[in-house]
Every structure is written in structure tokens, then in C-alpha cells.
Amino acid sequence: MHHLILGAGPAGVIAAETIRKHAPGDQITLVGDEREPPYSRMAIPYLLVGDIGEPGTYLRKGADHFAQQRIELIHAQATKVDAQGKTVTLDNGQTLAFDRLLIATGSHPVRPPIPGLDLPGVDTCWTLQDARDIATRAVKGARVLQMGAGFIGCIIMEALQKRGVQLSVVEMGDRMVPRMMGEVAGNMIRDWCERQGVRVYTGHKVERIEKGEGDALKVHLSGGTVLDADLVISATGVRPAIGFLEGSGVQCLLGVLTDDCMQTNVPGIYAAGDCAEAFDPFTGKTIVSAIQPNAADQARVAALNMVGQRAALKLVTQINVLDTLGLISTSFGNWQGVPGGEHAELTDTAACRHLSLQFKDDVLVGCNSVGLTDHVGVMRGLVEGQIRLGDWKDRLLKDPMRLTEAYLARAQGQGDWSGAADARRR
Incomplete structure (x- = not known):
């Protein structure tokens, strides 16, 4: 065979x-x-x-x-x-x-139809060869413009910032990580990045890239803004x-x-x-x-x-855990909610903390969090385990921070108690 x-x-x-x-x-x-x-x-x-x-x-x-x-x-x-x-x-x-x-x-990386994308100094960050090319230009103090602030873009951004570059990020969506986060959470991440010294342009497109002086590039954004860059990285999705x-x-x-x-x-x-x-x-x-x-x-x-051994996929995991310049955010399941569902939300803008829970009947079907790490294991257990919450759903609607209590109270009776120890550790 x-x-x-x-x-x-x-x-x-x-x-x-x-x-x-x-x-x-x-x-x-x-x-x-x-x-x-x-x-x-x-x-x-x-x-x-x-x-x-x-x-x-x-x-x-x-x-x-x-x-x-x-x-x-x-x-x-x-x-x-x-x-x-x-x-x-x-x-x-x-x-x-x-x-x-x-x-x-x-x-493979999406290639947007932008004039100038083939110029020297414009790279994706997808292969080892890309990494070699980026390393030669992304030196301390270099002006780097990144197109895209999705999940992959935010991971790349973390590496670039640690290299000491002057970083600008352009995202055509109205918030950062728009396929993972809602408006409140996405904008909270943007504000955090700006406080770390990254210039973020949400709601903007790169319209064209032109050769500038020497090896530099001129990047034209929608709305008329022009940015000089020593390196442009395209991270517009895959x-x-x-x-x-x-x-x-x-x-x-x-x-x-x-x-x-x-x-x-x-x-x-x-x-x-x-x-x-x-x-x-x-x-x-x-x-x-x-x-x-x-x-x-x-x-x-x-x-x-x-090889002839019957096996079946139990589920397609929909999990994203992202570290953006030290701010942890998570997305599980149907974080945008489902028709006819209910939701609970808690936001502390000053502390950069956000929690959004989405329910269908008495089951947690999705959630978002920013700046909260204690409940990561519990959120995954509830969403993937399809734990029926009973009256705990109403308690969570009033106080979303009681997730661990809800998990420990409801998982044992539904055969998912094995995750409780992990929930405590997290």
C-alpha cells in the first residue's frame, strides 16, 4: 500500500x-x-x-x-x-x-490587488525565506508598515515590536482582529497597541506602494495619508x-x-x-x-x-488565544452569537478587560475575552462540552465572572468532571 x-x-x-x-x-x-x-x-x-x-x-x-x-x-x-x-x-x-x-x-497568503506589491522591500511573513528577508530590513529603528491586523498579523506584530522597529499597522476592518473579536474587544486591543507605541490605522486600506528615496517606500493609504517605510509586510490573510x-x-x-x-x-x-x-x-x-x-x-x-482503522473527528476546534504585546485575548466557538440566543457582557475599559458570553438556550456556544486569563480552560470546557447550565445560565447573565463556579457545578453531573481540575489550575 x-x-x-x-x-x-x-x-x-x-x-x-x-x-x-x-x-x-x-x-x-x-x-x-x-x-x-x-x-x-x-x-x-x-x-x-x-x-x-x-x-x-x-x-x-x-x-x-x-x-x-x-x-x-x-x-x-x-x-x-x-x-x-x-x-x-x-x-x-x-x-x-x-x-x-x-x-x-x-x-498560502492572500495577495491583495495593490499596485507596487512586487517592489523590493515588500514581503509576506509566511516562509523561512520570508523571515530571512524581513530580518535584513527590520533592524532597530527601521520604519515598518504591516498590512493586516488579524490573528496572524498580531503575532507578526509582536515579533516586529521586539526587534525595536518603528511600527505602523493598517487594517481595513473597523477594529483589530475583526474575525476573532467584536467591536468593543477589537478596539480595546487597538488602544492597547497604541499605548505600546504602535501606530494603528483601522478602517484604512493601502491603495498603492511606490518607490521612495534610496531603498525606502512610500505607502499611500485611503483618505490621503502617505507613510514612509523601509519595509512593508503583507499579512492580509490566508x-x-x-x-x-x-x-x-x-x-x-x-x-x-x-x-x-x-x-x-x-x-x-x-x-x-x-x-x-x-x-x-x-x-x-x-x-x-x-x-x-x-x-x-x-x-x-x-x-x-x-490504514483501515475507523476513526471520526469529534469536532472542529474553534479556538484562538492571542498574545498581543502582552495583552491576552481569546475567542471560542460562535463568539458572535446565534439567532435567538442571549448574551452577557462585562467591560472595564480602564483595566483593559472584557468578557462576552453567547448562549443558545442554556448552553454557552461562544465567548470572547480580553485581559482575562483565569477562565480560559473553563470557557473551552463549557463551549466544547456543550454543558447544559440550567439555572446557572441566568446567574451568568447577571454576573459573567462566575464561569468557574458554573463549570464546577454543572460539569460533574454531565460526565465532564475530568476537566474540572484543569479548570481550577487555570
Whole structure:
């Protein structure tokens, strides 16, 4: 049996290792589209700060790890999948046959249609090569403009600020992290960043980038503002890297559609990670949730099914925990609320603290928090456990800060008491 895995990020690596554990005699080929050893993109900010070197980003530290696992590693990019013929064509001219295929190609940065985006000094922050390019320009005192203040943008911003640059952030939304936070929370994060010395332009677009004096750039914003920059970083979001599947017969919407076994509409072809649009039993919908815990869970489920062991995804985790220049914010589940639901909100602007709870009947279905870390484990337990709160819902509507009490009171009777110890620790 030949298992072909496209994508050498966390999902691809975990899937390959899981297959090897359960099918020691099968052939495994792992295809990664970069020349680097398989690495974690989430480690790039730590590389930029200088906390780690490039080897610290590698997913597996041993140089011969994949050889020892008898996993063939090919550096190439898939250009075509023939689902009926069970072959994949690579950009190096190879055509690989497979018995089982896992699509774990992840995401790629969104490229906005902005004139000047190809100029020297304009980079994404997505690959190790991007990190090398950024490090040469993002020196202390350099003028850096970042486009985008979403989740990924805020992580990059943290690394840039620690490098001592003069940082400006432009976000077209009316608040920071608009896909994770409501208006109150997003603006609270913006105010915090400005107090840390970052200039934030929400509700603005970059209209064009021009060459300035020497190696500098001139960045024109909507409304007429012009900013000088030594480096421009585009962090305007990502989308699943699935263009090579066009015409393959594998069904895609935003991502590659899968069932709860991570199998696509084509038997024997699976998907996992940032490129997968997985069925979430919790919401009854298909969701692309590009976070590493999902990649790991989906990879294991896909791998087990690829070797003939039935496994199903319990849920698609919708969790974001973000450290923005020292301010912790979280988002769980349906943080925007659901039709007909109720909500409770608590805000202390002076202390930079905010809590928003969303209910459907007596179940907490989503929440946001800023500046509050004590309830992170409890919020996750309540949302993912679908704990029925009973009369505790009314108490939380009056006082949202009683989350831990509600969890401890209600989880035991519903078979979720195992999380209570973790709730106390948090």
C-alpha cells in the first residue's frame, strides 16, 4: 500500500508518522514544496525575535528522522491530481501513483490587488525565506508598515515590536482582529497597541506602494495619508492552497470538503489541516479552522482511516488565544452569537478587560475575552462540552465572572468532571 501525502507541515508529518506506526510495512511518500526540512510556520515569529535559530523551527530535530521512519521526503509541488487514475503530477516532472492520498497542503497568503506589491522591500511573513528577508530590513529603528491586523498579523506584530522597529499597522476592518473579536474587544486591543507605541490605522486600506528615496517606500493609504517605510509586510490573510485540484474531481468549497473521517468525495483521498473544510458535528456545518490543534487532530483521524482503522473527528476546534504585546485575548466557538440566543457582557475599559458570553438556550456556544486569563480552560470546557447550565445560565447573565463556579457545578453531573481540575489550575 502506497500512502502519498501532499504537504510537509504539521498535518502531513503527523499523518505520515501515524501511518508508519499502524502500518509498518506500507510505503509512505511525503511531498513538501519548500527546500527546507519540514518546519512550523508558527515558530517564525520566535525566529525573528532571536529566541531560536532556524533549526528551532524544524518539526523534527533529527536530520535522519524521516529516513529512520522510512518516509520518503520529496521537495516539490503538486500541480495536478488524477483522482480516477490515482496519480499526482509534481512540478519537477515526476508522476507518483498512490493507493491512498492525503491532501495537507495548508494555506498560502492572500495577495491583495495593490499596485507596487512586487517592489523590493515588500514581503509576506509566511516562509523561512520570508523571515530571512524581513530580518535584513527590520533592524532597530527601521520604519515598518504591516498590512493586516488579524490573528496572524498580531503575532507578526509582536515579533516586529521586539526587534525595536518603528511600527505602523493598517487594517481595513473597523477594529483589530475583526474575525476573532467584536467591536468593543477589537478596539480595546487597538488602544492597547497604541499605548505600546504602535501606530494603528483601522478602517484604512493601502491603495498603492511606490518607490521612495534610496531603498525606502512610500505607502499611500485611503483618505490621503502617505507613510514612509523601509519595509512593508503583507499579512492580509490566508486561503487554502488547493488550486492544483481544479479538474481533479475532488470537491472543494473554501477548502477541500471532507466527512467526519476526513475523506473527500473520492474514496481513498483524504484532506487535513488548513486546506480541509471539515464536517463539525458540534455545529452541523463544514468549517475551515486553520489552527495547529485542528491540523493535528485531523491528520491523526485521516491517517487511521487510510490504514483501515475507523476513526471520526469529534469536532472542529474553534479556538484562538492571542498574545498581543502582552495583552491576552481569546475567542471560542460562535463568539458572535446565534439567532435567538442571549448574551452577557462585562467591560472595564480602564483595566483593559472584557468578557462576552453567547448562549443558545442554556448552553454557552461562544465567548470572547480580553485581559482575562483565569477562565480560559473553563470557557473551552463549557463551549466544547456543550454543558447544559440550567439555572446557572441566568446567574451568568447577571454576573459573567462566575464561569468557574458554573463549570464546577454543572460539569460533574454531565460526565465532564475530568476537566474540572484543569479548570481550577487555570
